[in-house]
Amino acid sequence: xxxxxxxxxxxxxxxxxxxxxxxxxxxxxxxxxxxxxxxxxxxxxxxxxxxxxxxxxxxxxxxxxxxxxxxxxxxxxxxxxxxxxxxxxxxxxxxxxxxxxxxxxxxxxxx
Amino acid sequence: xxxxxxxxxxxxxxxxxxxxxxxxxxxxxxxxxxxxxxxxxxxxxxxxxxxxxxxxxxxxxxxxxxxxxxxxxxxxxxxxxxxxxxxxxxxxxxxxxxxxxxxxxxxxxxxx
Numbered sequence: 001x002x003x004x005x006x007x008x009x010x011x012x013x014x015x016x017x018x019x020x021x022x023x024x025x026x027x028x029x030x031x032x033x034x035x036x037x038x039x040x041x042x043x044x045x046x047x048x049x050x051x052x053x054x055x056x057x058x059x060x061x062x063x064x065x066x067x068x069x070x071x072x073x074x075x076x077x078x079x080x081x082x083x084x085x086x087x088x089x090x091x092x093x094x095x096x097x098x099x100x101x102x103x104x105x106x107x108x109x110x111x
Numbered sequence: 112x113x114x115x116x117x118x119x120x121x122x123x124x125x126x127x128x129x130x131x132x133x134x135x136x137x138x139x140x141x142x143x144x145x146x147x148x149x150x151x152x153x154x155x156x157x158x159x160x161x162x163x164x165x166x167x168x169x170x171x172x173x174x175x176x177x178x179x180x181x182x183x184x185x186x187x188x189x190x191x192x193x194x195x196x197x198x199x200x201x202x203x204x205x206x207x208x209x210x211x212x213x214x215x216x217x218x219x220x221x222x223x
Contacts, residue, residue, distance in 0.1 A: 043216050045199050092209065
């Protein structure tokens with residue numbers, strides 16, 4: 001199974017953009033890149049996902065490298081409520097759609 | 112609004128007892144998943160189902176079983192609870208296999 005590598009922690013200031021990196025050098029052609037976040041004592045929450053092209057939604061943007069070996073989750077204006085653990089995961093149709101979670105990046109946001 | 116619920120939210124049980132954790136979703140999703148989350152291991156897949164009467168083993172399925180008799184429910188059973196199964200359990204569902212998964216609030220299980 002392809003794995004992902006993320007920094008353990010990152011800090012951001014409120015109302016500034018945040019770029020959360022993820023490396024997935026062993027990604028296969030059928031793997032979708034998913035991002036989830038988890039607040040303390042809650043279940044993971046879906047943020048965004050994509051296959052090859054960059055994606056935008058109301059929560060964030062996903063920038064995918066041309067070779068797909070890395071991606072970046074972009075929070076355009078961090079708020080205190082964005083403080084969470086962010087997980088970059090891969091999901092493959094051939095593997096049944098199961099998500100392989102790494103350790104995630106703990107994002108702290110300073111006022 | 113559609114949702115995914117888990118019950119109980121907290122459970123304490125003794126070693127050797129059979130325990131069943133409930134998961135119920137009202138999205139009419141075909142795919143359902145069970146994960147466990149432990150410090151130092153992140154989330155790991157236990158079992159998953161693509162539809163009624165379909166079940167598949169995940170990476171940490173030993174000691175667990177599931178059955179899918181309808182679209183809405185995927186109960187997780189610990190046949191004989193062990194202290195190593197103390198964990199937080201999350202259920203999730205998705206409409207398609209690589210689509211976003213919606214997670215429940217989790218069940219914290221303690222096996223003494």
